[in-house]
Amino acid sequence: MGFWSFFFIIVFLGLTTRWYGTNKALKLNSNIKEGPKLPSLPSYYGANAFLWLVISVLLFLIVWVFSKPYILDYILIQNIPKALIDEFGGTPNMLIDIIKATDISNIFPGTNPIIIENALYYNKIDKLIDSIAYSIILFVGLTVSIFSINRISFLFKARQAVEKTNINLLILCSTIAIIATIGIILSLIFEALRFFEKVNFFDFLFGFNWSPQTAIREGQVASDGAFGAIPIFSGTLLITFVAMFVAIPIGLFSAIYLAEYAKPSLRSTFKPILEILAGVPTVVYGFFAAITVGPFLKNFVGEFGFTIASESAIAAGGVMGIMIIPFISSLSDDVIRAVPQNLRDGSYAMGATKSETVKKIILPAALPGIMGAVLLAISRAIGETMIVVMAAGIAANLTLNPFESVTTVTVQIVTLLVGDQEFDSAKTLAAFALGITLFFATLFLNIIALRIVQKYREKYD
Amino acid sequence: MTNNLDRVELSLVGRKRSERLFKFYGFLGILIAFLFLITILYSVISQGQKAFFTTFIKVNIFFDSEIIDPQNQRNDEDIRYANFNKIITESLKKKFPENLNKNDSKELSSFISSSEADYLSEFVVKNKDYIGKYKNMWLLASSNIDVIVKNPEMEDLDEEDRLISDKQLGWLNQIRLNKELKKELNKNFFTKADSTEPEQAGIWGSLVGSFLTLLITLILSFPVAVAAGVFLEELAPKNKFTEFLEVNINNLAAVPSIIFGLLGLAIFLNIMHLPRSAPIVGGMVLALMTLPTIIIATRSSLKSVPPSIREAAIGLGATRFQSVVDHVLPLAIPGIMTGTIIGMSRALGESAPLLMIGMVAFIVDVPTTFLDSSTALPVQIYLWKSTAARGFVELTAAGVIVLLVFLILMNGLAVFIRQKFEKKW
Secondary structure (H helix, E strand, O other), X not given: OOHHHHHHHHHHHHHHHHHHHHHHHHHHHHHOOOOOOOXXXXXXXXXXXXXXXXXXXXXXXXXXXXXXXXXXXXXXXXXXXXXXXXXXXXXXXXXXXXXXXXXXXXXXXXXXHHHHHHHHHHHHHHHHHHHHHHHHHHHHHHHHHHHHHHOOOOOOOHHHHHHHHHHHHHHHHHHHXXXXXXXXXXXXXXXXXXXXXXXXXXXXXXXXXXXXXXXXOOOOOOOOOOEOOHHHHHHHHHHHXXXXXXXXXXXXXXXXXXXXXXXXXXXXXXXXXXXXHXXXXXXXXXXXXXXXXXXXXXXXXXXXXXOOOOOOHHHHHHHHHHHHHHHHHHHHHHHHHOOOHHHHHHHHHOOOOHHHHHHHHHHHHHHHHHHHHHHHHHHHHHHOOXXXXXXXXXOOOOOOOOOOOOOOHHHHHHHHHOOOOOOOOHHHHHHHHHHHHHHHHHHHHHHHHHHHHHHHHHHHO | OHHHHHHHHHHHHHHHHHHHHHHHHHHHXXXXXXXXXXXXXXXXXXXXXXXXXXXXXXXXXXXXXXXXXXXXXXXXXXXXOOOHHHHHHHHHHOOOOOOOOHHHHHHHHOOEOOOHHHHHHHHHHHOHHHOOOEEEEEEEEOHHHHHHHHOHHHHXXXXXXXXXXXXXXXXXXXXXXXXXXXXXXXXXXXXXXXXOOHHHOOOHHHHHHHHHHHHHHHHHHHHHHHHHHHHHHHHOOOOHHHHHHHHHHHHHHHOOHHHHHHHHHHHHHOOOOOOOOOHHHHHXXXXXXXXXXXXXXXXXXXXXXXXXXXXXXXXXXXXXXXXXXHHHHHHHHHHHHHXXXXXXXXXXXXXXXXXXXXXXXXXXXXXXXXXXXOOOHHXXXXXXXXXXXXXXXXXXXXXXXXXXXXXXXXXHHHHHHHHXXXXXX
């Protein structure tokens, strides 16, 4: 039984169960000439039966999806002759991967005949255990639906049961957010701990030398200092600083203009334009930074006799700043507009001009909110990946000169993990150590920023 | 007293000037942001539009029977294995009567794309009558020639910086003079997947990959997010658990996208052993990312449904659950749809997590199932950008244009739904 035939049988079974349950309840109701009828509407009895069928089938399917690889591997290992495993040298699991990867419709000449035989066996078994599992699940579903149809009686309150199940399903869906967060934290911590078994925690956090490529060669122990992350952190901060240098003034002045000066009609044209900047995918900014801004800056600075790296921090950071502008402007705009009107009126009554009011009254009042916006923007900037991957460097230079090439945490994560398969080397695990640093840094910034913004809101609401 | 008034009077000029200046700064901020947007779009479009057309060269092909079918058997297999590159080179040589040495013919043969030999062999297999005859055919030019034709300013560069030699440039100009050069719609770009040769590479494979990925994302995230949004906004009791839920959702919305990629790598690939580079894994990762967006959209559009609707339903004897599912939720659907489309368009533009789960491979085949190796549209842009060959620059920009067109379409749809169906209370 293939998956699709199984799927359609289940759908058919579900609809039949629903129809049958509703009809049975209707019949029970119509048999009663006097006195109380069923406690719930007939359609709830059908819905109840349907729900149980779907839940049980889904549950079993999930169990099957997760356990299938293990069962399959077990069966395959039993079938492989011992001689082949000994001859192969590696672990049986590697042999199984080879067998699974063998394309039986287009066999590579010179393949070991035993492997081909096993590959054929694998294909057969794969289909066979699938159809066995589907049959079992189908049988379970059928049993459950018969059981729930049998439950239809005057004592059974179907509506309450259905609503309770539904609400529980909704809660289950909501908890996915928690599961995802836990998944992120656990996977990062787990892999990072494996990294810190190989590299000292303090060497990582306070080391000045980052050269993960040298430490991957076989037989070489991860040398001290090869995983010192300081140059990466400093590079990240440098690019973030450049980005903020571009984004804060432009974003803040735009926000002030939008909130205080622009007429409503002007506002309704300018705001969407700024939001378009926020909607441009980061890969487009990366392309712009690498193809247009980088060469332009190189030529421009070259005119004055300076030299600048083609993957300079200023190109990547500047373009990242453009990306952050709408972020700062829309958040600050909200904050400035939330400043109560009577503060403005008071200032005007004292004879202050609009700009003086903005500078002396509104900005100080809105400062905590703007700080929150800036912190959120910084957390955005340090987590940003594509712009820096495409426009910043790979080599870890410890420098504060924005015209030089620096690297960032996200760039390192990408370069360490893309293409590499060996999952036990310190090099790949280092990416997770960087990942967890990034995760907690952004989490920390976000929590502080949200606190500030919330406090600020309470103050004026 | 008068003294003070005079001082105010005197300061007014300066204060008014600084007022005007301040207002101007504000306007300047918006103007600069606007200019950035224009510059980005201009640099993308000016380069990208070139890739939508490609160069063809007219060659009078002589289907030499000595090369194609020396035994005169007209056997399909033999014809397929014949050296069609030689046929192209020999036919090209006839364009230039001067004596060409062996090196020259090599340089000449690089005028035509390597895919054209296959095209000719298929052509001959279908039309065997042409063997031994001449036929004028338009053949796809190689990428280097194409780049020079599209960027005439490159002809002035030094020979080392140019992609073609002086000799090749001379031939090219001669071809151009004979009007044996034309630009046509780049069909490869719209129908093929990646390739090592820029003139044969296309966006279609990654578009299909993106579509499959987004389909998984939608299937997984939409029901879950709507369910979570309905629960949190309408049914959840106010307690520690729901508070914790909300904190988690807000945090999830702010986690850098690359972290989701790390999650996918550690859990979906290394623990669950799902296939690398497959749209199903990409879809799962992006689903986790879009979840908060759709939850927040669902909640805000549920919030905008007036309480009178709920009260009326409950007043008529509906349970709380019935009032939400039968009355409030249908009214909130347009807002949820808008939020979902915006979430999907964000997922379409997202590439960092896909790099982590291996969707950056060089893939020549168009994916057909959720388990095939594939790339996604923004990742393809990244891949082309990282490729050294000059012809890929324009392809990259063209890929960006395609991506932007899809984003504009999706956002336009979202705006349309918002204006057409969303009720203002």
